[in-house]
Structure formats: C-alpha cells, structure tokens
Amino acid sequence: MELKEKLVSSFMAFEDNVDVNSSIHDIRTEAIKTFEAEGFPTKKLEAWKYTSLNSVLKQDYSVFPKQDNEIEFKDVKKYFIHDIDAYKIIFIDGKYASHLSQTTHDGLDVCLMSAALTKPKYKVIIDNYFNKIANKDGLSSLNTAFAYEGAYINIPKNKVVDKPIQIIHFSTGNEAAVMLQPRNLIIVNENAHVQIIERHQSLTDNPVLTNSVTEIFTNKRAIVDYYKIQNDKQTASIIDNTFINQKQESLAKVHTFSFGGKLVRNNLEFYQNGERIDSTMKGITVIGDKQHVDHNTLVHHIEPNCESHQDYKGIFDDKSTGVFNGKVIVEKLAQKTNAFQANNNILVSDKASINTKPQLEIFADDVKCSHGCTIGQLDESAMFYLRSRGIPEKEAKALLMFAFSNTVLDSVKIPEIKNRITKIIANKLGVNIGFDL
Amino acid sequence: MLKINNLHASIGDKAILKGINLEVKPGEVHAIMGPNGSGKSTLASVIAGKEDYEVTEGSILLEEEDIEELAAEERAHKGVFLSFQYPVEIPGVSVTNFMKTAINSSRKAKGLEDMPAKDMLKMIREKSELLEIDRKFLSRSLNEGFSGGEKKRNEIFQMAMLEPKLAILDETDSGLDIDALRIVSNGVNKLKSKDNAVIVITHYQRLLDYIVPDFVHVLLNGKIVKSGTKELAHELEAKGYDWIKEEVGA
Numbered sequence: 041m042e043l044k045e046k047l048v049s050s051f052m053a054f055e056d057n058v059d060v061n062s063s064i065h066d067i068r069t070e071a072i073k074t075f076e077a078e079g080f081p082t083k084k085l086e087a088w089k090y091t092s093l094n095s096v097l098k099q100d101y102s103v104f105p106k107q108d109n110e111i112e113f114k115d116v117k118k119y120f121i122h123d124i125d126a127y128k129i130i131f132i133d134g135k136y137a138s139h140l141s142q143t144t145h146d147g148l149d150v151c152l153m154s155a156a157l158t159k160p161k162y163k164v165i166i167d168n169y170f171n172k173i174a175n176k177d178g179l180s181s182l183n184t185a186f187a188y189e190g191a192y193i194n195i196p197k198n199k200v201v202d203k204p205i206q207i208i209h210f211s212t213g214n215e216a217a218v219m220l221q222p223r224n225l226i227i228v229n230e231n232a233h234v235q236i237i238e239r240h241q242s243l244t245d246n247p248v249l250t251n252s253v254t255e256i257f258t259n260k261r262a263i264v265d266y267y268k269i270q271n272d273k274q275t276a277s278i279i280d281n282t283f284i285n286q287k288q289e290s291l292a293k294v295h296t297f298s299f300g301g302k303l304v305r306n307n308l309e310f311y312q313n314g315e316r317i318d319s320t321m322k323g324i325t326v327i328g329d330k331q332h333v334d335h336n337t338l339v340h341h342i343e344p345n346c347e348s349h350q351d352y353k354g355i356f357d358d359k360s361t362g363v364f365n366g367k368v369i370v371e372k373l374a375q376k377t378n379a380f381q382a383n384n385n386i387l388v389s390d391k392a393s394i395n396t397k398p399q400l401e402i403f404a405d406d407v408k409c410s411h412g413c414t415i416g417q418l419d420e421s422a423m424f425y426l427r428s429r430g431i432p433e434k435e436a437k438a439l440l441m442f443a444f445s446n447t448v449l450d451s452v453k454i455p456e457i458k459n460r461i462t463k464i465i466a467n468k469l470g471v472n473i474g475f476d477l
Numbered sequence: 478m479l480k481i482n483n484l485h486a487s488i489g490d491k492a493i494l495k496g497i498n499l500e501v502k503p504g505e506v507h508a509i510m511g512p513n514g515s516g517k518s519t520l521a522s523v524i525a526g527k528e529d530y531e532v533t534e535g536s537i538l539l540e541e542e543d544i545e546e547l548a549a550e551e552r553a554h555k556g557v558f559l560s561f562q563y564p565v566e567i568p569g570v571s572v573t574n575f576m577k578t579a580i581n582s583s584r585k586a587k588g589l590e591d592m593p594a595k596d597m598l599k600m601i602r603e604k605s606e607l608l609e610i611d612r613k614f615l616s617r618s619l620n621e622g623f624s625g626g627e628k629k630r631n632e633i634f635q636m637a638m639l640e641p642k643l644a645i646l647d648e649t650d651s652g653l654d655i656d657a658l659r660i661v662s663n664g665v666n667k668l669k670s671k672d673n674a675v676i677v678i679t680h681y682q683r684l685l686d687y688i689v690p691d692f693v694h695v696l697l698n699g700k701i702v703k704s705g706t707k708e709l710a711h712e713l714e715a716k717g718y719d720w721i722k723e724e725v726g727a
Contacts, residue, residue: 419565420529421565422565422567424525424527424528424549425561425564425565425567426567426575426579427526427548427549427550427553428525428526428527428549428550428552428553428557428558428559428561429550429553429575429579429582429635429639430550430553430554430579430580430582430583430586430639431550431578431579431582432548432550432582432586433548433550435578435582436550439567439570439575439578440567442569442570443567443568443569443570443618444569445569446568446569447569
C-alpha cells in the first residue's frame with residue numbers, strides 16, 4: 041500500500057485511540073481530508089521544484105510505532121546540551137519519556153501537547169492557538185490529522201525563563217521503518233523571554249521519516265530564541281514545518297544548523313502582525329555524501345516599521361545538494377520595512393550543487409529590501425596564505441569554512457550551543473581544530 | 478641555506494623565470510631588485526610553494542634538501558617564510574587564533590605538543606611589542622580593514638612569531654609611510670641572526686637604507702642579470718634600469 045493510502049486508512053483507528061475534545065476532532069477530520077486531496081508534494085509544485093520526496097516516501101513506514109522502548113540517559117547524553125541546566129521535554133518513538141525529561145508547571149508550562157489537547161483546563165488556549173498559523177498544505181495537514189504528542193510550552197506575561205528548554209525526539213527503530221508526526225505549540229506571552237533547543241535524533245539505522253509541525257506565538261514585546269540542531273543519521277529524514285506569528289515589538293530568532301540526515305526540508309514561516317517586529321533566521325548547512333538540505337523560508341511583512349534578517353551559509357561536499365528558497369512578501373501597508381536576505385554557499389566538490397532563489401514580492405514603495413546569493417569555491421589566494429604559514433591544506437580549508445560561517449555562529453547566545461556546533465562542524469570537516477572563533 | 482639552480486618556472490604557457498641561479502648563506506641579506514614584470518614576486522611565490530606555478534627546470538635546495546616537490550605548509554615547517562606583497566584578508570579569523578593555529582601546526586609537524594597557552598601569550602606579547610602593535614589589533618580579523626602599513630607590520634609580526642630560517646620579504650616597503658617603514662625594518666633587523674637569512678624584494682633603494690643588504694641582484698626578464706653589493710642599489714636608484722638593459726642587451 042502506498043504511504044498516503046496507509047496514512048488515510050489509519051486515521052479512523054488513530055482517532056478512536058485518542059481522547060480529545062470535539063473541536064480538535066473537527067480540525068483533524070478537515071486536515072485528513074486536505075491531505076487525502078493534496079497528498080505529498082511533488083516536484084511539479086514550485087516550492088518543491090528542487091526537492092523530491094520520492095526516495096523517502098517509498099519505505100514501508102509504521103505509522104503507529106511501538107511505544108515500549110526504554111533508553112537510558114547515559115546512552116543518549118551526547119545528544120543533549122548536557123553542560124547546561126535546562127528544562128527537557130523528551131520523546132521516544134513519539135511517546136513522552138518522563139525519566140529523561142524535566143518539565144514544569146511552576147510559573148510557566150513546559151509540558152506535553154497530549155495534555156494540552158486532552159485536559160479541559162487547556163481547552164480555551166487550544167481553541168485560540170492550535171492550528172491557527174500552521175500551513176494548510178498536504179504535509180502540515182497530515183501532521184494536524186495525527187497531532188497528539190510533542191511539546192506544549194506556555195510562558196506567561198513578563199516571565200523571563202531562567203534556563204533553556206530542550207526538546208528532543210528520539211527514534212529507536214524497533215520496527216523496520218517509522219514515521220513520526222511531532223506537534224509542538226509554543227506561546228510566549230507579552231514581554232516574556234524564552235530560549236528553546238530542538239533536535240530529532242534517530243538511534244537506529246532503520247529509516248525514519250519525521251513530519252514535524254511547530255507553531256510559535258510571540259506576543260507583544262516577547263523574545264524567542266530558537267535553535268534547531270539537525271545532525272541526524274543519514275537514514276533519517278525530516279520535514280520541519282515551523283510557523284511563527286509575531287505581535288508588535290516582538291523578536292523571534294531561529295537558527296537552523298543542518299549537518300545530518302538523508303533529506304532535510306525546513307519550511308520556516310514568519311508572519312508579522314504588528315509594528316516594529318524583528319524576525320531573524322540564520323542557518324549553517326554543512327553536508328556531504330548524497331545528503332540534501334532544503335531551506336524554504338517565508339517572511340510576511342504585513343504592518344509598517346518591521347525588520348527581517350536572513351543569513352544562510354552552506355558548505356556542500358561530495359554529491360550533496362542544497363536548496364535555498366527565500367520568499368519575502370511586503371504588503372502595501374508595510375511601509376518602512378527593512379528586509380535583508382543573504383545566502384552564501386561554497387561548493388567543495390564539483391559534484392555538489394545548490395539551487396538558490398530569492399523571491400521578493402514588494403507592494404509597498406518606501407522599503408529597504410536587499411538580497412544576495414553567492415556560490416563559490418574556497419579562495420585560492422587565502423588557501424596559499426594560510427598554507428604558507430604552515431597550516432596544512434585540510435586545516436586551512438576548515439579554518440576558511442569556519443570563518444565563512446562565523447556570521448551565523450556569532451549571534452548564538454548560548455555558549456554551550458556554539459561550542460557544540462563548532463565541534464560538530466570540525467568533526468564534519470574531519471579536522472581536530474585547535475582554534476576557537 | 479638556500480641554493481637555486483637554473484630555475485625555470487611558468488604559469489600556464491607563459492615562462493616567467495628563465496634560469497635563476499642564487500645562493501644565500503646563513504646570516505646574509507640579499508636584495509632582489511628589478512622593474513615591474515621581471516619575475517620578482519614569481520620567484521618569491523615559487524620558493525614558498527605556490528601551486529599556480531610550474532617549475533619546468535632546475536632545483537630549489539633548502540639546507541641541501543630539494544624542496545621543489547613539497548607543499549607550501551611543508552616548506553613553512555622547514556623554515557621558509559614569505560611576507561606577502563598583498564596579504565589576504567580573512568574575515569572571521571582573529572590574528573591571535575591564526576597565529577596559534579600556524580604555530581601549533583608547525584609544532585605538530587615536528588612531533589611536538591601544542592605550545593602551552595601561557596607561553597603563547599607571552600610570545601605574542603613580546604613580538605607584538607617589537608612591532609609596536611596594539612593589543613586590540615590582535616583580536617581583529619586577520620588583515621580585514623587593516624591599512625597598508627598595518628598589513629605589512631602584521632606580516633613581520635607573523636615572521637617574528639614563526640622564527641623562520643629563510644624570510645622572503647616581497648615588496649614589504651610598498652604602502653608604508655616613513656614611520657611604519659622604520660618599525661618594520663627595525664623588526665626585521667632585530668630578528669636577523671647568523672643562523673637565518675633574508676631575501677628582500679623591492680623596487681626602491683629606500684628600504685635598503687634600513688635593511689642593509691650584503692648582496693644586490695637585478696632581475697630582468699626572468700633572469701638575474703647583474704649582482705653586486707649595496708652600491709648597486711644606489712646606482713639603480715640614480716640611473717634606473719635602462720642602462721642595465723643596454724648592458725646585457727635585453
């Protein structure tokens with residue numbers, strides 16, 4: 041059976057097993073209909089022109105993975121940013137793992153989507169926020185139809201969260217292949233401030249396909265600093281759909297670090313509903329082999345005096361392929377918008393490729409919008425300069441690549457994350473670097 | 478120290494060096510002068526191991542060892558240093574981190590441990606004082622936004638840190654005002670010893686008032702056509718190169 045048919049026919053059984061309030065039931069029913077009509081995206085769609093899901097969809101995924109898998113902290117410690125104190129919301133094969141987690145209801149909610157979707161006390165919030173900004177395309181609808189577990193985070197007004205929140209989804213591969221549909225809802229109320237780290241990690245060599253949806257609401261003057269670490273095994277693929285709704289004077293920053301995985305697609309969308317909003321998205325992609333990473337971003341400037349900043353760096357080796365499609369819409373009302381976009385790439389191998397496409401739709405006349413994309417090789421004169429000082433070729437290359445990606449690392453506010461990313465990049469480039477940047 | 482025999486080098490199909498012979502002994506300073514396009518910078522790059530050039534004939538011996546097949550970094554490990562005419566800007570890498578990486582790479586190649594951080598800092602402090610370099614300068618990105626003088630001072634600072642056996646200064650005087658010229662020359666002179674050697678490549682005699690050469694060579698059309706002592710540099714300054722061209726029939 042095709043994956044699509046399998047998912048559609050599993051829906052009834054899934055709904056019977058979860059106990060949610062009726063409004064969710066209606067949203068879900070609508071969503072599965074949308075998915076049934078639209079199915080998975082194909083290369084015929086403009087937004088999917090350079091990314092084919094064919095190779096990942098042909099696996100026979102279990103859509104309800106067995107949920108009796110135990111893993112111990114010591115075995116997965118390395119996937120945590122473990123040298124800092126943090127709240128933790130951890131899942132194994134889609135099921136909450138309390139022994140690895142540290143949640144709270146003390147002055148803020150750092151807990152579970154399943155609780156938010158089922159407990160009456162959350163009904164008003166769910167009615168107001170759930171599925172309100174998620175895209176209504178086939179993939180997001182698929183996730184909505186099966187939405188049950190994930191992180192639910194609600195930061196009350198004026199609360200500055202004292203430590204970062206880590207969300208990690210593990211898959212153990214007790215079955216031949218699994219498909220996961222994690223669903224996160226994050227609400228940051230007026231003047232509140234939170235840092236979040238998200239990671240999806242396969243612990244098996246069996247195929248894993250994750251279709252994740254995260255909705256983030258940043259209310260007036262709220263600050264969200266979000267880090268996505270994508271360093272999964274090359275048997276795992278992810279479609280990450282993240283939607284951010286911003287109110288006036290809020291600041292939302294998303295850093296996406298893509299090093300692992302077979303196929304990675306990031307749909308990252310910002311909607312600016314208020315004035316003086318700042319949306320920042322940055323990314324470093326370092327891949328090789330036959331890996332594929334696709335960044336598909338959207339910033340929707342709706343109101344005046346807002347800013348957006350995009351800075352994506354990519355380093356592609358072997359036969360890896362990259363896509364950057366950055367869409368910026370400036371509505372007629374959104375005067376005095378400042379929108380900046382940069383996508384710079386280095387092709388290390390002549391078999392690697394990148395398709396980069398800025399897409400600006402500007403309907404206001406008093407705006408500053410800039411975009412630039414470059415594709416190049418490493419600067420030969422810089423290589424000779426470094427090597428003439430005794431730095432071997434491999435290290436010289438790595439040094440230049442670090443220097444290249446430094447504008448993105450610079451804005452990482454948590455030093456432990458910066459260290460971790462630096463180490464992953466060094467490892468990826470095959471060097472044991474003695475320099476700190 | 479350095480012995481170059483009948484060196485021919487080309488880039489693409491274009492022959493640039495057409496039979497260079499040069500011997501530099503420890504403790505000596507050699508100046509190589511010549512008009513634009515005579516091959517001075519090519520000679521410097523070929524000795525340092527730039528891969529763009531192909532050596533078609535001849536040999537380069539460093540302390541009796543043929544280094545022609547060695548990569549640029551291996552030559553650096555053996556004590557060759559090139560002060561670049563146009564130092565490359567490398568945003569995102571600080572001067573300090575660059576020096577640490579360079580020094581520890583050389584130490585690693587020699588089977589030594591990394592230099593302890595304390596020793597490294599001490600060395601950086603001493604050598605930066607020698608070149609009158611502000612400490613703040615060391616945390617800036619390598620050569621990025623440096624003035625011409627700062628770039629050249631930074632080159633000699635690197636030379637001081639790496640303590641090469643053979644230093645080649647390629648047009649180190651270009652872009653320097655008189656104060657920077659004094660600082661740079663003073664640095665080079667303090668680094669000179671009976672065990673190392675310096676090749677100064679320059680257009681003008683001016684630098685040679687500060688770094689006094691034992692020998693002066695005139696490079697013309699890929700060949701050393703005349704050699705002499707420092708008086709030759711004065712003569713070139715006064716009379717230009719045309720008389721030499723006539724003399725050698727070029």
